[in-house]
Amino acid sequence: MPPVVIRTHATGGDFGRLRAEFELPESFTARALAEAEAAAIDPIDAGAREDATDLPLVTIDPPGAKDLDQAMLLERTATGFLVHYAIADLAAFVAPGGPVDAEARRRGQTLYLPDGNVPLHPPVLSEGAASLLPGEIRPAVLWTVETDHLGELRDVHVRRALVRSTGQFDYETVQAAIDDGTEHPSVAVLPELGRLRRELAVRRGAVELQLPEQEISADPGGGWALARRPRTDVDAWNAEISLLTGMAAASIMIDHKVGVLRTLPDPDAEAVSWLRRSAYALGVEWDAASSVSEFLSRLDPQAPESLALYADTTRLLRGAGYTAFDGELPELTTHAGIGGSYAHVTAPIRRLVDRFATEVCLAVSAGRAVPGWVRSALAGLPDLMSASDLLASKVEHSCIDQVEAWILAERIGGTFDAVVLRAEESRAEVLIEDPPVVAKCAGERLPEGARIRARLTAVDVAKRKVSFERVGS
Incomplete structure (x- = not known):
């Protein structure tokens, strides 16, 4: 059964004030744009590339996405599974120390807002020449990951290649095809491998939270739609392929004692x-x-x-960060939420650190020295990415808060069904069921997990604040 999606519409409003508040860049420098346009026409020669254009790779992304980082082909073998995972190769377009590189280091990652994103790289690259768009031959970093019949990692091979995606799909389309038995051959074994990897994750001690996500989209009639969308099986299985690749990358870097990991200490x-x-x-x-x-x-x-x-x-998952090392392993090399060592390498169009971690893996796997421009950047990446992650989180939550305020502005005094998520002495954090809003609710003795009725008492659109109080006892 497909997930139930609750949509509530808000009219008017844009996010210009929010962009100004967070001082988000409106454009790229003229030098960065010129360099990107030139690289899109004449990519940088990053060395020999394998011709892998015969692999029937496909992408799975949100509907309408243009910045396509990953394309996959999954195969069953006599002893397990083979994952071909092509990742956009930004080194073919971004010269170390150049204007685009400088802009990317300043931004850290792509920021997504309902009225348009703030990209890490100029769109001529992120949505064009570097993106793994269907039917287009693209430079990529091709990971081939071999697992046993239980989904355990056995071997990994990474190299530069030319690839051509044969199809662009979204999560719901793939889920529907799997449900009715018409899935694309390239992802036919995704359910089986995905389930196996999820079972292994549980045994590793990985902590997965299945809180439904609040999602904002443009309303065809004007304004914005807010939805609460539970994650589909395909979302989870697709994430497992990325996690498998990231864990393989971490193992390469740990073996060679150089790189940058995503880390999280174990809860006490x-x-x-x-x-x-x-x-x-x-x-x-x-x-x-x-x-x-x-x-x-x-x-x-x-x-x-x-x-x-x-x-x-979520209180058990505090302290996430990035750990860089060169020559000596750090004290912490694992991520408690994943239950093992892990590195970001699968989203270089949208996240800066992936380009550097990928270059480490390519170099040491080929028996070459890690490039100087990569080594010199490692020590600064953790602080840069942590600051970028913090900004991305603030922007995302502010956008949701803004749409919630727009939606509820005309409903002060109304009552709503809610679930208590976290309780404090005289107030709680609640999930309003329709519209799908997370907010503070005043009231004594609000037990976590309880269903209550909540009255909307105030809305401040400018400050993006809404307040509720419990109705009854």
Whole structure:
């Protein structure tokens, strides 16, 4: 059954004031644009490339996406699975130390706003020459990852190649095709491999939160639509292919003691004990032998008590960052949310660090020295990316807050069904079910996971704030 999507529409409004508040760049410098346009016509020679244009690769992205980083082909073998994963090769278009490189280092990542993104690279590259658009021959970094019949990583091979995507799909289209048995041959084994990788993730202790995402889209009638969309199976399986590649990249860098990892410390024992107490208070069974990962994997994502526990579990996932190293392994090389070592290498169009981590893997896998421009940048990448991640998070939440305020501006005094996500002494964080809004709600004794009625008491559109209070007891 497809996920239920609740859409609520808001009229008017743009995000210009928000862009100004966060001082988001409106354009690229003339020098960066000129360099990008030249590189789009005449890419940089990054060395020999394998001709892999015969591989029937396909992309899976949100509807309408143009900045396509990844294309895949999955195959079953006699002993397991073979993943061909082509990643856009930005080194073919971005000269180290040049104007585009300088702009990318300043931005850190692409920022997505409902009325248009703030790209990491000029659109002539990100949505054109570098993007793995269907039917176009593109320079790529081609990962071939071999697993056993259980989905465990066995071997990895990475090199530069020329590729040609044969089809562009979105998550819902692929999900529908899998459900009715008409899936594309290139992703026919995605459900099987995806499920196996999810099972391995649970055994590794990976922590996955299935809180439904709030999604903003343009309304054809004008204004904006806000939706609460649970993640489909294809979303999860597709993410597992990216995670598999990132874990393979991390293993390469750790083996050669140079690179940059995405890291997150393990939660302390008291944090886990606190979550167990929360489960007990909500009446959710959690046997002593089950890990956090195993417990979360058994929850019903639609149940209100599950939503409360997912919200509580975010406290276990604090301290994420980037760890660079060169010559000596750092103390922390793992990511608690993934249950192993992991590196960002699969989204170089949209995220700066991926280009550098990829160059490390290409060099050491070929027995070559890591390029000087990469090595000299490693130490500064963690701070740069952490600042960029923080800005991206603030922009995303501010956009959602703004649309929520627009939607609710004319409904002050109305009452709504809600689920309590997090409780404090005299207020709580609640999920309003329709429209799909997360907000603060005043009231005594609001138990987590409870369904309540909430009255909208105030809306400040300029400050992007909405306030509720509990109705009844």
